[in-house]
Amino acid sequence: MKPAALVLLAALALLAAFTLPAAAxxxxxxxxxxxxxxxRLGEEAAVSALLKxxxxxxxxxxxxxxxxxxxxxxxxxxxxxxxxxxxxxxRLPWLRLTMGKTRLSWGxxxxxxxxxxxxxxxxxxxxxxxxxxxxxxxxxxLSAYLPLGAFxxxxxxxxxxxxxxxxxxxxDLAGLLAPRTFAQLAGGAGLRGVFKAGGLKLxxxxxxxxxxxxxxxxxxxxxxxxADWNLSAVLAIPIDDPQWADAxxxxxxxxxxxxxxxxxxxxxxxxxxxxxxxxxxxxxxxxGAEALAAADPGAPLYGLLxxxxxALALSATLSLQARALLSPVDGSGLALLGAAWSxxxxxTLSAYASAMAGDGNDLYAWDYGGPALxxxxxxxx
Numbered sequence: 593m594k595p596a597a598l599v600l601l602a603a604l605a606l607l608a609a610f611t612l613p614a615a616a617x618x619x620x621x622x623x624x625x626x627x628x629x630x631x632r633l634g635e636e637a638a639v640s641a642l643l644k645x646x647x648x649x650x651x652x653x654x655x656x657x658x659x660x661x662x663x664x665x666x667x668x669x670x671x672x673x674x675x676x677x678x679x680x681x682x683r684l685p686w687l688r689l690t691m692g693k694t695r696l697s698w699g700x701x702x703x704x705x706x707x708x709x710x711x712x713x714x715x716x717x718x719x720x721x722x723x724x725x726x727x728x729x730x731x732x733x734l735s736a737y738l739p740l741g742a743f744x745x746x747x748x749x750x751x752x753x754x755x756x757x758x759x760x761x762x763x764d765l766a767g768l769l770a771p772r773t774f775a776q777l778a779g780g781a782g783l784r785g786v787f788k789a790g791g792l793k794l795x796x797x798x799x800x801x802x803x804x805x806x807x808x809x810x811x812x813x814x815x816x817x818x819a820d821w822n823l824s825a826v827l828a829i830p831i832d833d834p835q836w837a838d839a840x841x842x843x844x845x846x847x848x849x850x851x852x853x854x855x856x857x858x859x860x861x862x863x864x865x866x867x868x869x870x871x872x873x874x875x876x877x878x879x880g881a882e883a884l885a886a887a888d889p890g891a892p893l894y895g896l897l898x899x900x901x902x903a904l905a906l907s908a909t910l911s912l913q914a915r916a917l918l919s920p921v922d923g924s925g926l927a928l929l930g931a932a933w934s935x936x937x938x939x940t941l942s943a944y945a946s947a948m949a950g951d952g953n954d955l956y957a958w959d960y961g962g963p964a965l966x967x968x969x970x971x972x973x
Contacts, residue, residue: 679694698810699812707795811825820850861902861904892922929946
């Protein structure tokens with residue numbers, strides 16, 4: 593990123609922090625997170641350190657007009673800035689409009705969600721599994737929300753620029769403000785409806801994905817029977833000349849179970865299991881040039897992926913966590929074990945050990961992600 597862009601972004605954030613309180617009540621918070629990691633890199637040990645900061649400004653006191661601005665900064669060997677959220681929401685007598693950079697949660701699922709046709713929550717994850725939200729990508733969008741009752745509504749959304757590949761800002765204002773023709777837009781537009789009857793939630797929608805050149809209709813169910821459960825299915829139908837004989841390759845299905853048990857006092861145990869099923873994807877292990885790690889673009893799309901999780905709260909300040917991403921087709925996985933301790937208000941100390949288990953041709957190969965230990969500290973004020 594060019595220095596001019598960094599200076600401009602920092603100036604805008606400071607201006608917002610000092611001027612917004614004069615116009616309206618603003619809630620502000622700063623989160624500082626530091627991490628130190630010891631990992632195996634090839635045949636050698638490697639050490640890395642990273643400091644992340646987040647400035648979060650949110651409007652308060654007006655239920656009809658709301659806004660939020662988030663500024664993220666990373667400092668390691670180099671520095672980077674990003675604006676993950678910058679949005680305005682207006683509530684009219686019969687309609688709610690949202691515009692700016694944010695995230696809309698279509699469908700249900702913590703990691704795997706076939707109903708998330710806007711951002712996509714079907715691909716395998718790689719890397720850090722310790723985050724509170726494993727899928728939190730945002731994009732520039734415009735949405736209109738029309739309530740139909742206490743628990744039913746319609747929502748239309750458009751993402752003109754699509755979903756960015758990762759965090760980052762335009763190097764200059766010329767690239768940010770450059771007009772684009774409809775043919776150059778790489779986003780999409782869609783509509784969903786959510787209806788609730790008794791304890792069952794039904795969600796259905798459609799999204800025209802211009803970048804993938806596909807129509808994506810989806811259907812989702814969510815309810816509770818001993819545990820919270822969800823089931824979703826989506827089709828990715830090519831816009832140009834769809835071959836219906838290949839319909840099995842367009843289908844993806846996700847499901848999930850979540851249960852929280854109170855153990856007395858501040859103790860609790862939560863269990864989660866999610867899966868992503870692609871009937872038309874690969875059901876045999878890739879090898880040679882076809883074998884890529886989960887973090888690489890074009891990694892094999894296997895027919896089944898699983899995400900189990902267990903979290904044990906021993907007290908109000910101490911918790912343990914275990915998570916894994918499993919690829920049963922090639923017999924590989926990524927596992928994480930961690931502990932978090934909050935001795936003081938706003939402060940959390942954490943330790944996480946992670947490793948991949950799989951041979952060199954697997955999605956989660958030991959050679960790619962050997963054992964790693966990460967120590968972290970987070971302070972919110």
